Amino acid sequence: MENKIFRNFISNKGLKLTKERLAVLNEIFSFRGHFEPEQLYLRIKDSEIKASRASVYRTLNLLVESGLVGKVARTEKGNVYEQTFGQEHHDHMICDRCGAIIEFCSQKIENLQDELCKKNNFDGTSHNLVIRGLCKKCKRTKR
Ligand SMILES: [Zn+2]
Ligand SMILES: [Zn+2]
Structure with missing residues (x-):
């Protein structure tokens, strides 16, 4: 479901749902909880997919813009995010x-x-x- 929403959002912006963007989306929705962008980047780096730090951060911003992911707060360590789609x-x-x-x-x-x-x-x-x-x-x- 989130894949479809993100695909539509991305194509409305004239962008493509690349393998890297899909990997970021899947990684975020593979667990339930709060995360920092750097943790997300490290988890993706550990997987098979090659995605640069910049592209992970950019994709995260797109996900926030799409409403699937939300920024919880800004802390001393940086921003904290969480999935919002499908969550109470x-x-x-x-x-x-x-x-x-x-x-x-x-x-x-x-x-x-x-x-x-x-x-x-x-x-x-x-x-x-x-x-x-x-x-x-x-x-x-x-x-
Ligand atoms: Zn404490
Ligand atoms: Zn929360």
């Missing part, structure tokens, strides 16, 4: 010390945001809520 909506807590990511979804917060949009006569299509702080483990070793 959720928000994130990110630990500033170790980078641990906790997913959560609160119907109360979702409803409140809908209400706020309505009040502002705004048609909300997406949001990205990130709470930064210290996770349970890092709190215990706080300086």
Whole structure:
């Protein structure tokens, strides 16, 4: 399914779904979780497919543009991404010390945001809520 969406998106841009681009797509959708572009590049490098770092990063940007992949947040280590296609909506807590990511979804917060949009006569299509702080483990070793 994601292949078809990406193929359409790519061809609408007048581009081709090359072997490298397909490999990036398949690698991202072969697992469920958060990842950094560099990890993605290293995983693809370990596979049979030869794709340059630049082409992996460019393809990742195309996937974000297509809506199949979303940027979770910008951290000290770089940007963190995740698959969005086929995933339930959720928000994130990110630990500033170790980078641990906790997913959560609160119907109360979702409803409140809908209400706020309505009040502002705004048609909300997406949001990205990130709470930064210290996770349970890092709190215990706080300086
Ligand atoms: Zn932590
Ligand atoms: Zn997530």
